[in-house]
Amino acid sequence: MGKRLKVLYVDDEALLKMAFVETLKQQGFDARGALSGQEAITMVYEDVPDIIILDVMMKPMDGWETLLHIKEHEQARTVPIIMQTGKSLTIKDVLRYGDQIDDYLIKPVRLPDLIRSIDGVGARNAEINREKERALQNGGSPADVDEYGELLKRVQVEQRLIEILGRIYPIQRDGTIETDLEIPELHEFVHRFETHKARCEELKNKLFSGS
8 A cells, every 4th residue: 555654543441442452453554543642642742653643532621722733834734634532523613623633433333433534535635645646737826726625625515514503502514504593603613614714715716727
């Protein structure tokens, strides 16, 4: 499979961490594990992984705080991070951290689900890189191309988060809110999603018009 993907699996449940790390190794990944947020941060600074699987409900530093610390490391800023937890996803979490993550899995997570998520994130990022290269070859400015690539990712991640939120909140997969009740945070997130989609389409037309 060429270069072995370096995966860092972070969970404070020792048996779960050990089981997934060993199973990922059997699947051909270069997998390591961390039992805490601080240990994960230390490991990232020592050797930046290709992808991070990060549990939310950890102590004393939870997954969201760990996420923000990892993003402070310049070499790790673009490393894909998949969050996983048994806790329901909230609108406040989405608004605060949604632009920092690449996927969100609800526990219990089976190995096929995790592999599917890792493969999906990799395939999406590869496709975005191909789109960016095509836009550059078409004469697009680097600034527009970078923004377009980031928005492609954001829209797809937000669509995934909407799918998860739909299990709890009255929202359809296309972002339609199915209630007249005033839920400010939900409306804020949908507005953000629609703004990202519109800007992404605007840049697409600009970068590929006449191609």
